Amino acid sequence: MEKEWFTEWFDSPYYHILYKKHDEKEARRTLDNMLSALNLSANARIMDLACGKGRHARYLAEKGFDVTGLDISLHSIEYASQFEQPGLTFYQHDMRLPFRINYYDAIVNFFTSFGYFDNDADHLKSLKNIHKGLKTNGLLLLDYFNSAWVRKALVPAETKEIDGIQFHATKRLDEKHVYKKVEFDVNGQSYSFEERVRLFTLSEFETLMQQAGLTIKATYGDYDLNPFDEPNSTRLIIIAEKC
Numbered sequence: 001m002e003k004e005w006f007t008e009w010f011d012s013p014y015y016h017i018l019y020k021k022h023d024e025k026e027a028r029r030t031l032d033n034m035l036s037a038l039n040l041s042a043n044a045r046i047m048d049l050a051c052g053k054g055r056h057a058r059y060l061a062e063k064g065f066d067v068t069g070l071d072i073s074l075h076s077i078e079y080a081s082q083f084e085q086p087g088l089t090f091y092q093h094d095m096r097l098p099f100r101i102n103y104y105d106a107i108v109n110f111f112t113s114f115g116y117f118d119n120d121a122d123h124l125k126s127l128k129n130i131h132k133g134l135k136t137n138g139l140l141l142l143d144y145f146n147s148a149w150v151r152k153a154l155v156p157a158e159t160k161e162i163d164g165i166q167f168h169a170t171k172r173l174d175e176k177h178v179y180k181k182v183e184f185d186v187n188g189q190s191y192s193f194e195e196r197v198r199l200f201t202l203s204e205f206e207t208l209m210q211q212a213g214l215t216i217k218a219t220y221g222d223y224d225l226n227p228f229d230e231p232n233s234t235r236l237i238i239i240a241e242k243c
Contacts, residue, residue, distance in 0.1 A: 011074065049109045076139075096117070108141045110143045112197065115144070131242055138241070146233055150199065176198060177198055
């Protein structure tokens with residue numbers, strides 16, 4: 001069976017080089033803003049779904065929450081596990097499978113870590129598993145790009161040099177997806193990966209979440225929590241509740 005694109009790419013060390021964040025202070029301010037929208041009690045149980053190497057999960061734990069980080073990348077979870085402590089655990093897990101039932105006060109999914117699957121049935125399955133994992137009245141925070149902004153502001157090609165590697169990226173769109181092809185050479189060996197992310201609209205999320213038993217309570221258009229404006233917002237941040 002052919003591997004799904006994200007399993008190979010997310011396990012590559014070059015993925016983490018390309019997407020590493022340099023401004024830790026700004027990243028923490030962003031998380032603080034999003035957490036303020038959840039208004040969780042102290043010691044709340046939080047799942048960081050698609051946690052990567054666990055940087056944000058560690059910050060949530062520092063703030064006193066009981067945090068579980070899940071990610072499909074084995075290498076990322078192996079790295080994150082070195083930071084485990086009481087109140088902070090990590091597991092390799094595919095969000096299309098259930099993980100704990102009626103357990104979490106909140107599940108967070110940061111920085112467009114959704115929309116990667118071949119069909120919407122798998123996206124719905126993932127949302128249903130989020131529903132299962134939440135306590136009654138538990139909250140989902142889904143931080144996604146605004147697909148209308150992606151279509152309007154797409155840069156077809158760009159090159160970035162990071163840690164001495166020239167990453168060449170080309171982007172294209174079809175009716176439902178944005179594609180990003182990343183090509184680079186390391187020590188004389190050429191690499192090529194292609195990302196594919198679903199261009200969900202707010203209306204499509206509303207339908208999926210309703211089918212999953214989640215009710216959208218609030219939407220924001222950026223990390224300063226300004227109101228969502230479909231033509232102009234850069235993000236689509238959704239707060240949904242398990243009914």
